[in-house]
Amino acid sequence: MKKVVKCRSLVQGEAYGEALVSKEPISFYGGIDPESGRVVERGHPLEGKAVSGKVLFFPYGKGSTVGSYIIYRLAKKGLAPLAIVNVKSEPIIVIGCVLSSIPLVDGFPVKYLDVVRSGSTVRVIAEENEAIVVIEV
Amino acid sequence: MYLTKEEERILEGHEGVVRQRALEIVVKVGEVLGAERLIKVTKAHVSGISYKNIGDAGLELIEELFTSKGAFSVPTSLNPAGMDLKLWKFMNLPRTYVEKQNRIINCLRSMGAEPLLTCIPYLIEPPSFGEQVAWGESNAILYANSVLGARTNREGGPLALFEGIVGRAPYVDLRTDESRKPTICVICELRKDSKLSQLPGLIGFHIGSTVKSGVPYIKGVEHFLKDNYDLRLFLAGIGTAGGIGLALIDKISPEAPKSLPENVETVKIDEIELRESYEKLSIDLDDVDAVVLGCPHMSDRELHSVINVIKSKGRSRRRIIVFLPRSLNDSLSLVKLRKYNLEVYNDTCMVVCDLRAMGVERVVVDSAKAAYYLSSQGYSVRLMSLNEILRWAFT
Numbered sequence: 001m002k003k004v005v006k007c008r009s010l011v012q013g014e015a016y017g018e019a020l021v022s023k024e025p026i027s028f029y030g031g032i033d034p035e036s037g038r039v040v041e042r043g044h045p046l047e048g049k050a051v052s053g054k055v056l057f058f059p060y061g062k063g064s065t066v067g068s069y070i071i072y073r074l075a076k077k078g079l080a081p082l083a084i085v086n087v088k089s090e091p092i093i094v095i096g097c098v099l100s101s102i103p104l105v106d107g108f109p110v111k112y113l114d115v116v117r118s119g120s121t122v123r124v125i126a127e128e129n130e131a132i133v134v135i136e137v
Numbered sequence: 138m139y140l141t142k143e144e145e146r147i148l149e150g151h152e153g154v155v156r157q158r159a160l161e162i163v164v165k166v167g168e169v170l171g172a173e174r175l176i177k178v179t180k181a182h183v184s185g186i187s188y189k190n191i192g193d194a195g196l197e198l199i200e201e202l203f204t205s206k207g208a209f210s211v212p213t214s215l216n217p218a219g220m221d222l223k224l225w226k227f228m229n230l231p232r233t234y235v236e237k238q239n240r241i242i243n244c245l246r247s248m249g250a251e252p253l254l255t256c257i258p259y260l261i262e263p264p265s266f267g268e269q270v271a272w273g274e275s276n277a278i279l280y281a282n283s284v285l286g287a288r289t290n291r292e293g294g295p296l297a298l299f300e301g302i303v304g305r306a307p308y309v310d311l312r313t314d315e316s317r318k319p320t321i322c323v324i325c326e327l328r329k330d331s332k333l334s335q336l337p338g339l340i341g342f343h344i345g346s347t348v349k350s351g352v353p354y355i356k357g358v359e360h361f362l363k364d365n366y367d368l369r370l371f372l373a374g375i376g377t378a379g380g381i382g383l384a385l386i387d388k389i390s391p392e393a394p395k396s397l398p399e400n401v402e403t404v405k406i407d408e409i410e411l412r413e414s415y416e417k418l419s420i421d422l423d424d425v426d427a428v429v430l431g432c433p434h435m436s437d438r439e440l441h442s443v444i445n446v447i448k449s450k451g452r453s454r455r456r457i458i459v460f461l462p463r464s465l466n467d468s469l470s471l472v473k474l475r476k477y478n479l480e481v482y483n484d485t486c487m488v489v490c491d492l493r494a495m496g497v498e499r500v501v502v503d504s505a506k507a508a509y510y511l512s513s514q515g516y517s518v519r520l521m522s523l524n525e526i527l528r529w530a531f532t
Contacts (some may be wrong), residue, residue, distance in 0.1 A: 034194055048399055065184075065273075065293035066191050075195035088355065091166045095295050098162045106169070 001137050005112055007085070010094060013103030015083035019120045019135075020054035022046045023113050027063025027071040028096065037079035055122050056081035057113060061093040071096025083124040085133055087113070106132040106137035138167055139174045147303065148157040155207035159299035166296060167307030176269050176308040176476035180212045181301030182258050183250065184273030185294025187219035187489035188238040196237055198295075202302075203244035211300035213301040214253040214262065216274050216294075217434075217460070217489050218242060221482040222254075224468055228482075229494045238279075250301075255462035257284060257369065257434045260313055266391060268313060271300035275376030276369065276433045276506065283372060286391040288312050291382045292370035311382050317392060319385055320351035320401040322323040325358045333411045334360075338505030341374025343406060343414040349379040351499040356387040366375060366523075369433045373506040418508040425499040427488045428526055431460030439480065444474065446527050453478040455530040458497075460486040487511065501526055 007008070024045055031041040037052035043111060052074070071093070074080040083103040084093060089111045097104035103126045116122060116135045123134040140148070148164070150157040167175060171405040185191050219238050220228050230349070246252055248328075253261060259280045264270045264287035272289040273276050281287040290310050292300060300306045310316045323344055327334050336341075340358060362368045368389070375381055385393040430443070440461055447453055455476055463483035482490075488510045492500070499517040502508050508520045521529065 010169070034192075064190075065295055066195065068295040069185075069191055069194035069198055072198050076197060089169050091169065091293055091296055094165045094169055095162050095299070097157065098165055 003135040003137055005108060005114060005135065006134045007105040007131040007133055008107040009105055009126040009129065010089055011097045011102060011104035012126045012128060013083065013101065014126070014127055015055055015103050015124045017053065017082050017122070019116050019118060019122045020046065020049060020051060020081075021113060021116055021118045022058040024058070025060050026058045027061070028067035028092070029064040031063065032070060032074070033102045034070050034077070037074055041064050050079075051081045052079040054081050055083045055085065055124055057085045057108065057116055059087040059110060059113070061086075061090050063092070065092055067092040068095040068099065071102070072099045075100030075102060083126075085124060105133065109131060112125040138164060138172065140164070144175065144305070148199065150230045153206060154445065155202055155205045155296045156303055159207070159302040160305070161307055162296070162299045163303055163307065167309065170309045171310035172307035173316050174308050175305040176312060177304055177427055178211060178269050178271040178300060178306050180214070180262070180264060180270050181209065181297050182214045182216065182270070182272040182274060182277055183245070183294060183297045184216040184299060186216050186241060186245070186254065187485070188234055188241060189219040189491055190489055191241075191294070193237070199241055199244045203248055207248055207302055209249040209301045210304040211301055212262070213250045214258045215245060215250050216254070216256055217486045218254050218484050219490055220485050221468055222484045224472070226480060227480070228490060229496075230491060243336055253462060255434050255464070257462065260436055261462065261464055266375050269306070269457045271297050271306045272294040273297035276373035278382050279372040279376045279384060280369065282311060283386060284368065289382070291380065313527070317352065317383060318392065319354035319398045319401055321348055321353050322397060322401050323348060323353045324403060324405045326405050326407045327357070327361070327411065328408065329360055331408055333408060333415060335524065336415070336505070336520065337361050338370035338374040338503070339411060339415055339418065339520065340406075341371040342378045342418065342505035342509065343374075343380055343411050345378030346385075346414065347404060347406065348381060350381060352380065352383050352385060354385045354387070354394060354401070356397070358386065360488075362389070366435070366439050370504055373433050373504060376508040377509050415520065418505055418518070419513065420517060422499050422501070422517055425455065425519065426497040427456040427458050427492075428501045428530055429458045429492070429497070429507065430503060430523070430526075432502065432504040434486065435459060435461040437461065437465040438474060443527065444479070447477050447479055450531050452476065453530045454532065456480070456488070457530060458482065459496075470471055492516065501529075
């Protein structure tokens with residue numbers, strides 16, 4: 001069965017792959033190792049997992065604005081997520097994704113963070129005026 | 138979002154790939170913040186300059202902007218870097234660090250930035266009342282909005298960089314009249330003879346961590362802000378603890394209301410609460426490696442009053458390190474003060490340089506902002522007032 005969720009398109013693009021889901025916010029600066037793409041924040045639900053090549057779901061970004069540079073660095077090294085899906089994006093994530101051409105959507109309802117699970121197959125289609133996230137459940 | 142013809146041209150790439158990408162970022166951030174249009178800014182101040190903070194990721198991005206022919210379109214100044222550009226040898230830094238920090242500065246300078254390398258650009262090139270600027274660096278944002286009546290949001294390092302390139306920012310929040318009205322009233326009930334009243338940074342920090350966001354109207358603090366240095370310590374404290382970009386201070390801020398605003402919540406702060414904030418920032422230290430001053434940067438006048446105290450008493454028993462902007466005082470000419478145990482540095486500050494490499498682990502500071510950031514970097518920190526420090530340094 002497929003679940004289709006309408007979202008707001010912030011950075012256009014398409015992605016198809018495995019979801020990685022965090023119900024906690026993510027700080028790219030200090031929270032993710034730019035050399036490996038792994039979450040290194042102590043006690044974070046995704047600690048030890050790599051964001052690389054995944055469709056990354058989390059509610060919103062937090063922490064230092066240097067986080068934008070970390071997203072860009074991950075992308076240059078081929079370690080970036082395939083796409084990012086937020087409940088509410090904020091400037092750190094927006095800037096990082098525009099710089100790195102990573103598809104970004106927000107407006108993903110917080111209750112669906114329980115429907116999509118790490119390992120689910122998802123498709124993100126972000127077009128000029130609207131975006132959808134398709135979850136295969 | 139509404140865009141002008143000129144902005145559409147930029148977005149279509151007619152003015153080069155860097156301006157296109159920069160405007161795309163400014164527009165997207167504006168959409169996320171709910172802006173309906175952009176506004177032209179007259180100047181920018183970019184934070185996130187220190188190699189210690191932004192690392193290889195920041196260096197690579199800035200180099201790419203430079204090699205893609207990026208340039209600032211409005212006068213753009215820079216926050217402190219990770220070292221004194223002339224006295225870095227005294228700072229005991231690795232060669233690669235020095236080389237990479239110089240690359241960051243050189244790229245930004247080639248793009249047209251003025252490397253003031255200070256967090257107090259408002260004392261050097263102050264914007265005027267009502268002027269729209271794009272500033273990063275929380276203490277500078279608070280000073281511009283609250284003391285000068287200029288207008289900027291808390292832009293963050295990378296955003297101010299792109300706003301400086303396109304000369305525009307989202308017209309939203311503190312840029313609009315409606316968002317510059319008080320949302321909460323803070324009454325300071327501290328006694329004038331309280332020891333904590335000598336720590337304006339602590340009062341600011343406490344207000345920042347209590348109020349967290351919005352626009353506080355602050356009453357009863359003017360007695361504790363005897364000069365511009367105190368005012369800067371106070372505002373830096375507010376900016377450290379919360380997301381506040383404008384504080385309307387009674388008898389100081391040009392936009393402060395004449396009477397208590399109606400229909401807003403009032404909070405009072407007293408000695409007991411302030412004591413709790415103090416305990417969070419300061420630990421008892423019997424001995425320290427250095428006294429560190431200049432967060433925010435000192436002015437030349439303030440440095441010279443410190444120098445006069447020290448000279449009148451002879452060589453300080455404690456190592457004293459001071460940071461201030463090069464445009465106000467070239468550190469090279471001050472090297473001779475080392476015989477008084479006084480080290481002066483430009484271009485950098487205690488928060489973004491590497492004090493540890495300079496043999497400093499335990500510090501005394503007069504700034505709540507410095508206490509907060511140095512503690513979070515693992516230093517042992519004691520917070521004292523400048524007068525207290527200048528007495529203590531000789532005992």
